[in-house]
Amino acid sequence: MVDFDRQSACIFLNSEMNPKNKKNIPKPTSGQETTLATLLEAIQMPELAAGQPACAVCRLSEAGVERSIRTLFAEFINDEPIRLLVRRSRGFCARHTPLIARLGDPLAVAILYSDLASLTLEDWEAKSKGEGAFARIRTKSTAAQTPCPACTAERETEDRYCHSLADGLGSDRVWSVLETGQALCVPHIEQTAAAAKPIFAATLRKLAAHRLDTLRAELDAIIRHSDYRFRDEPWGSERDAWLRALRHLRRPTD
């Protein structure tokens, strides 16, 4: 198994948002085969828990973000570069705030958000004095300068899995898993295709297009049920297609 705690820490410590350790700690390049094996296992997962996305990269990314934030709270909450990183991002985005609340760490949140409250108060004080160029410079300096730390962890986890899959597309076994396992979502198909050789990217899109066409037919079946002429037709697999479509055709990570 991958040493996830170490990997999670590396995401923060190596992040380009981290001004201190930009070059000191190498990015984790080993373990790529393990990364691919983990992804293939997730793609073949026979049954998913309610509400879980079918896409294995989405599932692993969600789990990876949660691990990264837990590591940040448990081991780096008093680490000055990490706190600077959170200050520069001006906190977590609205999409990741429910995760932070669910982790239920009052002390970690109090430490980070006390900093943010101070920054905001300084910002407002500068604005209240706000005349001339000096005030504008100060106001600008306290605006968000980097993305949400959880979004950064998510993007780096997605990159890692999509690149490992792209590199593995020369293997018949990988294609066998992709053909029989859970479908990847459209953004992660695209991310993998962008990192793959053109011939593999075309085959990957062809495979994904077949499944997307099936999903579209189910969505069309839902629309058909709304027509009074077909209202009595029994419902089939299309019943939850609208929920699967929301996950499958989701917007890429910002």
Ligand SMILES: [Zn+2]
């Ligand atoms: Zn996905």
Ligand SMILES: [Zn+2]
């Ligand atoms: Zn976020």
